[in-house]
Amino acid sequence: MDYERLTEAYSAMEQTRSRLELATLLAGLFRDTPPEELAAVAYLCLGKLGPAYDSREVGLSDKSVLRTLALASGTPLDNLQANYAKAGDIGLVAEEALAAKSQQPLFGSPLTVSRVWERLHALSLETGSGSQERKFRALAELLHDGTPQDARYLCRTAVGKLRLGFSQMLLVDGLAEAFGSREERSMVEAAYNRHPDIGWLAQRTAADFSSLADVRTTPGIPLRPMLGERLSSAEAVLEKHDGESAFEWKYDGLRVQAHLLKGGTRLFSRSLEDLTPQFPDVVDALEQALPTGVIVEGEALAIDEAGNLLPFQVIAKRRGRKHGLAEKLEEIPVGVRLFDLLYANGQETLDTAFTERREQLETLFTPSDRVACTTLLRTTNAAEAEQSLLDALEGGCEGLMSKALNGSYRAGARGWQWIKYKPDYRSDLADTIDAVVVGGFHGRGRRGGFWGALLMATRTPTGFETVCKLGSGFSDEDLATLKQRLDPIQRTGPPAGLKWKLEPDAWFEPELVLELLGAEISQSPIHTCGGGYAVRFPRYKRQRDDKTPETATESDEVIALYKI
Numbered sequence: 001m002d003y004e005r006l007t008e009a010y011s012a013m014e015q016t017r018s019r020l021e022l023a024t025l026l027a028g029l030f031r032d033t034p035p036e037e038l039a040a041v042a043y044l045c046l047g048k049l050g051p052a053y054d055s056r057e058v059g060l061s062d063k064s065v066l067r068t069l070a071l072a073s074g075t076p077l078d079n080l081q082a083n084y085a086k087a088g089d090i091g092l093v094a095e096e097a098l099a100a101k102s103q104q105p106l107f108g109s110p111l112t113v114s115r116v117w118e119r120l121h122a123l124s125l126e127t128g129s130g131s132q133e134r135k136f137r138a139l140a141e142l143l144h145d146g147t148p149q150d151a152r153y154l155c156r157t158a159v160g161k162l163r164l165g166f167s168q169m170l171l172v173d174g175l176a177e178a179f180g181s182r183e184e185r186s187m188v189e190a191a192y193n194r195h196p197d198i199g200w201l202a203q204r205t206a207a208d209f210s211s212l213a214d215v216r217t218t219p220g221i222p223l224r225p226m227l228g229e230r231l232s233s234a235e236a237v238l239e240k241h242d243g244e245s246a247f248e249w250k251y252d253g254l255r256v257q258a259h260l261l262k263g264g265t266r267l268f269s270r271s272l273e274d275l276t277p278q279f280p281d282v283v284d285a286l287e288q289a290l291p292t293g294v295i296v297e298g299e300a301l302a303i304d305e306a307g308n309l310l311p312f313q314v315i316a317k318r319r320g321r322k323h324g325l326a327e328k329l330e331e332i333p334v335g336v337r338l339f340d341l342l343y344a345n346g347q348e349t350l351d352t353a354f355t356e357r358r359e360q361l362e363t364l365f366t367p368s369d370r371v372a373c374t375t376l377l378r379t380t381n382a383a384e385a386e387q388s389l390l391d392a393l394e395g396g397c398e399g400l401m402s403k404a405l406n407g408s409y410r411a412g413a414r415g416w417q418w419i420k421y422k423p424d425y426r427s428d429l430a431d432t433i434d435a436v437v438v439g440g441f442h443g444r445g446r447r448g449g450f451w452g453a454l455l456m457a458t459r460t461p462t463g464f465e466t467v468c469k470l471g472s473g474f475s476d477e478d479l480a481t482l483k484q485r486l487d488p489i490q491r492t493g494p495p496a497g498l499k500w501k502l503e504p505d506a507w508f509e510p511e512l513v514l515e516l517l518g519a520e521i522s523q524s525p526i527h528t529c530g531g532g533y534a535v536r537f538p539r540y541k542r543q544r545d546d547k548t549p550e551t552a553t554e555s556d557e558v559i560a561l562y563k564i
């Protein structure tokens, strides 16, 4: 097929915003495309050379494309550079330059989709000395044989900025319309969720539409991940899950989908990017814990010297870019907390109930200090779930993920079978509270050796009343400074004038004021503020060294917030 047929479609698609119209344009394009070029057309519509987990790129810089254009069009490089600075779009500069070319080519080979595809592919593999020069010549050849409109899209594709502004899901719409019907879109999408390779899908859809129903997970090809909805009360979560749910700690790491295969393990990110080369230690940890022939999902975290889990991103960010991370990570061990099993014993397990998948996962792997399953509490009781949330917050997590017991793994879908359960700080309490530290609880795990949670109090005209146990929102640095501040002011018993019920591990002189944010004020049997009120899900904001206990928030102010 002529490349021009594709660039005409690009151009028409650039001029419409309507999803339905875009899908129809795509469907027309797909129907016109011969089977052997369908995969290439599908990838090229996204400006890609393969599926998301194939990182190949043409990899030409704007600068080299401008140089190529100067050669192909005879326009001085300075002019092109000035136009580019003005237009900001390499495609428009290319189109204009080639349209202005005085002589159109006399000889040339036809510019077909296959030729463009093969050339771009070959370019993506070019590395090493002289590679820029070779890329440069190959692009010039294509530009020579194409129309000015072809040049617009060729140059955009070459620099990785095709940007037609639609997603793979729109291609799914187009494929359904081209080879089946709009009504059958969900079947195409289900196949895509299990095998998110748009080129492969295009070919299969065209060749045998009804066989899409048989598409299953293929080891080595990542599935689109399942996603959750969000709620901020345990009662609401339990109601959604018919009275009982599995509440798991929600770790703050890097989601990995690991395919343990005979030929080697492959890791994929939430957006299906291939992470394998970047994280050899995650591969290593998983290979030691799991047999081959399985696909699992988990959260990768870094482990510090004391064996505590740290957010993976901390290291990923601190170390900077993707490249070079592998060497750096060798010094810092990683752990994985597994939460799902997607494939085992030669078949996918997506339609197996969550509890069974979890059981299977637990029997499959060998626990080690680096690999474990997520902490999980199966309960019908909202108070227990809430306690688990508090433990998770104290353990450095941002909340819980609750899973419907009978839920299947719905690849690519966001639904109520998974619910993020975390405090909603945007709700009732817009104002922060400045409370006084009166007691401390020893930290465990990652917070070992520090004060893991603090007993906080508000002020009354005659003394203090406890208002919450503050165990969340501390960075490692905060924990260290708080220890330094609090250790010297420990005392043997509760401060005079303090009303309390919850006994901490240590008491402090009421000196240090901390600002905290809560999700709401609720009645509490264990706190004494206003005769039994507390801040729910308190989160540490900062030290208020400018405040003394005498200017801390009063109990009456907290009660007023409850009544709002």
Ligand code: ATP
Pocket: 227, 228, 248, 249, 250, 251, 252, 253, 254, 255, 270, 299, 339, 374, 401, 420
């Ligand atoms: P989303 O993935 O829902 O679009 P997001 O990327 O912002 O949103 P969050 O809303 O914070 O992520 O929550 C989902 C993520 O939580 C998952 O993608 C996964 O990486 C992580 N996670 C941590 N612990 C668990 C767990 N026990 N079960 C499932 N996911 C978990």
